[in-house]
Amino acid sequence: DDGSAVVGPVLAELLKIPHATMVKKIELAEGKAVINRELEGGLEERLEVRLPALFTIQTGINEPRYVSIMGIRRAMQKEIKVMGLADVGLSENEVGEAGSWLTIEKLFVPPVEKQAEFLTGSPDEIASKIVEILKSRGLI
Numbered sequence: 001d002d003g004s005a006v007v008g009p010v011l012a013e014l015l016k017i018p019h020a021t022m023v024k025k026i027e028l029a030e031g032k033a034v035i036n037r038e039l040e041g042g043l044e045e046r047l048e049v050r051l052p053a054l055f056t057i058q059t060g061i062n063e064p065r066y067v068s069i070m071g072i073r074r075a076m077q078k079e080i081k082v083m084g085l086a087d088v089g090l091s092e093n094e095v096g097e098a099g100s101w102l103t104i105e106k107l108f109v110p111p112v113e114k115q116a117e118f119l120t121g122s123p124d125e126i127a128s129k130i131v132e133i134l135k136s137r138g139l140i
Contacts, residue, residue: 006102008056019054020047024061 005021012019024044025036033049038058049055067075085091093099117133119126134140 004102004104005056008054010101012054015054017052017054018049019056020049021056022058023055024058026055026061 008021009019020035020037022038023035024038027034028051031051033051033053033055034046035049035055036044036046039045085095119129121129131140
């Protein structure tokens with residue numbers, strides 16, 4: 001997905017199931033998953049998501065196993081089947097930029113701000129403050 005991180009959420013929407021991105025930890029329990037997901041600035045969010053769901057995983061969630069020498073030798077002997085678009089029933093118009101549902105209008109590095117504002121209060125009060133801030137900046 002060209003690093004746009006849209007494949008997971010788009011697939012979840014097409015499947016009409018809940019989704020979460022940048023997941024660092026998953027705990028399964030009775031038809032739900034309790035997840036920790038990474039937010040900007042190194043913060044984490046803990047959410048409860050009903051299953052089935054689709055999660056995009058953040059680097060580091062898996063602890064890799066070391067492969068034995070025998071495993072490496074067996075892997076080297078396996079044939080890798082190379083398939084083209086026609087082999088999977090696709091045309092050039094269905095893949096890459098031509099087949100993308102996403103149009104990138106602009107890429108830029110956001111300006112660095114040295115100031116952070118912490119909002120306090122109940123969830124409703126904080127939501128109201130966020131709306132006020134966005135309106136004052138002409139964003140909504």
